[in-house]
Amino acid sequence: MDVKKRISELREEIRYHDRKYYVENNPVISDYEYDQLMEELKKLESEHPEYVTPDSPTQRVSGQPVEGFSSVKHKIPMLSLDNTYSSKELLDFDKRMKKFLGGEKPDYAVELKIDGVGVALIYENGVLVRGATRGDGSTGDDITSNIRTIKSIPLKLDIANETKPLANCEVRGEVYMTRKGFEALNKEKAKKGEPLFANPRNAAAGSLRQLDPKVVSKRNLDVFLYTLSYTKEGGYKTHMECLEAMKKAGLKVNPNINKFSNIEDVIKYCDSWENKKETLDYETDGMVIKVESLEQQKRLGSTIKNPRWAVAYKFPPKQVTTKITDIVIQVGRTGALTPVAVLEPVELSGSTISRATLHNEDEIKRKDIRVGDTVFIEKAGEVIPEVIKPVKEKRTGKEKIFIMPKKCPVCNSDVVRPEDEAVSRCIGLSCPAQLKNSLHHFASRHAMNIDGLGPAIIDQLVDKKIVRDISDLYILKIDVLANLERMGEKSAQNLLDEINESKKNEFSRLLFGLGIRYVGRHIAKLLSENFSSIDEIMHAEKEKIEKIEGIGGIVAESIILFFRDEKNREIIEKLGKNGVSMESKVEKKGLLSGKRFVFTGILEKYSRAEAEGIVESLGGSFTSSVSENVDFVVAGKDPGSKYEKAKKLGIAIISEEEFDKLVHES
Ligand SMILES: [Zn+2]
Structure with missing residues (x-):
């Protein structure tokens, strides 16, 4: 073999493949085959060092570290x-x-x-x-x-x-x-x-x-x-x-x-x-x-x-600096609260920017962005500009740390933020920021199933302030509806009929339609099987909701928070007044079916939990407060104010003994 010739051939071949691979990005042999060529060349060169030249592919990495570079x-x-x-x-x-x-x-x-x-x-x-x-x-x-x-x-x-x-x-x-x-x-x-x-x-x-x-x-x-x-x-x-x-x-x-x-x-x-x-x-x-x-x-x-x-x-710079003069809250269609930085107007990518999103509370904390800060803002593509980071060197000490509001700035309902989520949300049923979305969900097929209430109608009803919350649907008048765009007398009547029909819905549909976070169709169904009315859920303890198989702590918490909100309770009350069914039609078979109990005072024979368990096992229900909806108040030793209230309302008051008899009848 002519070694010199072979070395030259190998170099040419490797050079060709280097070009294919590194320059043209179009390799024509496998890495393995390439390595074979390189190995052969290295071997020949080590056996014949007299043929090594600086332009050989084996000599890319050569020489020792240097002290410095020469000019x-x-x-x-x-x-x-x-x-x-x-x-x-x-x-x-x-x-x-x-x-x-x-x-x-x-x-x-x-x-x-x-x-x-x-x-x-x-x-x-x-x-x-x-x-x-x-x-x-x-x-x-x-x-x-x-x-x-x-x-x-x-x-x-x-x-x-x-x-x-x-x-x-x-x-x-x-x-x-x-x-x-x-x-x-x-x-x-x-x-x-x-x-x-x-x-x-x-x-x-x-x-x-x-x-x-x-x-x-x-x-x-x-x-x-x-x-x-x-x-x-x-x-x-x-x-x-x-x-x-x-x-x-x-x-x-x-x-x-x-x-x-x-x-x-x-x-x-x-x-x-x-x-x-x-x-x-x-x-x-x-x-x-x-x-x-x-x-x-x-x-x-x-x-x-x-x-x-x-x-x-x-290219125009993607980032510029400006000052945050305020941080305001935007409430999205789904109730998400987004903090938005109000900026001293600045030119960026050909437009004047005066606002930039801050995403959420954690982002603000992580970036340590404060009102009064000079910040870098960036615009990527067509999206809303974003605040990247503060220039801490420019702080004067007068900057204010942002605190997420506890009440929705639009409707004043409670703002909640589940532990494992980054987003804070307004849970207000009547929140104008969410109303269109809420109505859309409320009317959807698996909720109240009001087919005629489409987006175009919802837009008009909300924009003209005819509907301010979902309960207003049930007091709509035919002439108001007929006057809407793309609405005739006949379709107005159809819609009204549908709305009226929806009043009789099984209340799991209503539960789902309220749009309580985490309460999907399945959870709504579970709730309707375990509670006989919205009112009962509204007054239930978290522990009781949690106990239902298939409902966890996070869901229970969300339900409790929803019904704790004063405004939400008002709207639900209005729904009831407007004729929407609030009771479960699921027949609970049992001796105490449909009967509701309140316990007060100390029981001798049963613990409170045992007594409540018995009531439930017989198809009845219990609640902690006395109202007209209660059938029996069971008074133990030293009964409290509930006893007095029951008396006033004329509700049947029975002793523990009588309760015992009642549950052991037949
Ligand atoms: Zn709100």
């Missing part, structure tokens, strides 16, 4: 680009170009501005000989050994006829880290307890500054090359031609580059990337617009600081 002078100064921030500035740029070119209309090449670290690579005879940072523009750091570890940078170019001028050239580009690579790196750093990088650009810059190429080789750095800045022998006429040649030679060029013949299309293209850029796996902070013709570029020349023929278009 190198750039062949041609690496100027920075002039920035523009609006379409107007781009129009001005276009005017300048035309004026300078004596009325010629230049074509423009437009490309993404990659947010990375600028580098200049020098190839001699097709072999990478130097990689340097931009530095101050005229002098940079020689980071060749680090650059060599980046697998998408070829150590040797494919030089053919069309790419001949590239044999001796300088190309420039941006070394970057993908978002994915950045996250993985930070995760690893976090695990080791090391400080994290702030963003992918910092991570890329920090990695390139590493003194040990072995460390750099593990950092998943990548590159996009965007300019052929120098060739020993010329040969290309336009920027796009240069890029094409660079691609052919195996250099990685960003695919999102387009040529336009007028500035309007350039602006459109720039705008199109403003949101689309988030879909890329690397960060961009704008676009670069270049005059296409190299001859025109030459005529345009440079100022001391910037080339005249190119300009950067920066």
Whole structure:
């Protein structure tokens, strides 16, 4: 075997696959097959060290850690680009170009501005000989050994006829880290307890500054090359031609580059990337617009600081700072209370922002946002702007800590926040903020089943303040309904009939229709089987509700809170007055079926719980307060005020003995 020839073949093959994999993102062999080739090459090279050359694929990570980087002078100064921030500035740029070119209309090449670290690579005879940072523009750091570890940078170019001028050239580009690579790196750093990088650009810059190429080789750095800045022998006429040649030679060029013949299309293209850029796996902070013709570029020349023929278009910032003047509460359709920051108006992404969401109480606490704080706000896509964080350095000590209100700012009902939830909610049945939603749910098929009460009708009823809470449905008049839009006499009558019909519904439907949090159809059914009326549930102890199989503590708590609310009780009372059935029609078979008891005083034979258990086992029910709905008051020793009240109301009062007899009848 001709070892030298085999080594050369292997290198060519590996180079080809490196290009397919790292540059074109289109591998044609498996990792295993690739590793086999690499192993064979390594073996041959170790047996024949005399054949090892710096451009061999085995030599990417070579050399020892260095003390520091040496400075190198750039062949041609690496100027920075002039920035523009609006379409107007781009129009001005276009005017300048035309004026300078004596009325010629230049074509423009437009490309993404990659947010990375600028580098200049020098190839001699097709072999990478130097990689340097931009530095101050005229002098940079020689980071060749680090650059060599980046697998998408070829150590040797494919030089053919069309790419001949590239044999001796300088190309420039941006070394970057993908978002994915950045996250993985930070995760690893976090695990080791090391400080994290702030963003992918910092991570890329920090990695390139590493003194040990072995460390750099593990950092998943990548590159996009965007300019052929120098060739020993010329040969290309336009920027796009240069890029094409660079691609052919195996250099990685960003695919999102387009040529336009007028500035309007350039602006459109720039705008199109403003949101689309988030879909890329690397960060961009704008676009670069270049005059296409190299001859025109030459005529345009440079100022001391910037080339005249190119300009950067920066995407509008996503974040700005402003001051929170107040935090107000918004009540959503489902009763969720959302704290909203009232801001000193500020321009962001082309609109004036005066409010931003704070999501919920925990978010405010976590970010430590206070009224009076200067804060960063951000707008991502089309969503409502969000408060990111306070600038604590700007605090004066007069900032106020936010406290979630205990009452709904819209309806003054109780606000509750279940322990395991982040969201606080208004539980008010009559809450105007939720009324449309409540009505919709109340009328739904599995609730009160009022089919004719659709969204369009609900909107009108609520907006015209005809219905202020669900009980108002039951006092609707035919002429009022018939006067609504898209409503005739006949459909008004139909709706009214449906509403009337719903009064007779089994009360589990009503329970479900009230929209008590966690009370779905199933729980409503369970409740209706275990209680004989809404009134009974309203007065039940939490323990009793909890005891029902299938109902847990959280649900019971939610039911208790709902019925504790004064306004909710008012509405339920009104529903009853308006004729809605509040009683269970589920027949409870038993001796005491339908009978309701109140116990007062001390019982001798039974404990209170035992007595209550007996009543329930016989189909009766008990409650703790005396009202007209009570059938028997069982008076033990030393009865309290309930005894007096029962007497006043003329309710049957029986002794424990009589109770005992009653339950043992038959
Ligand atoms: Zn409310």
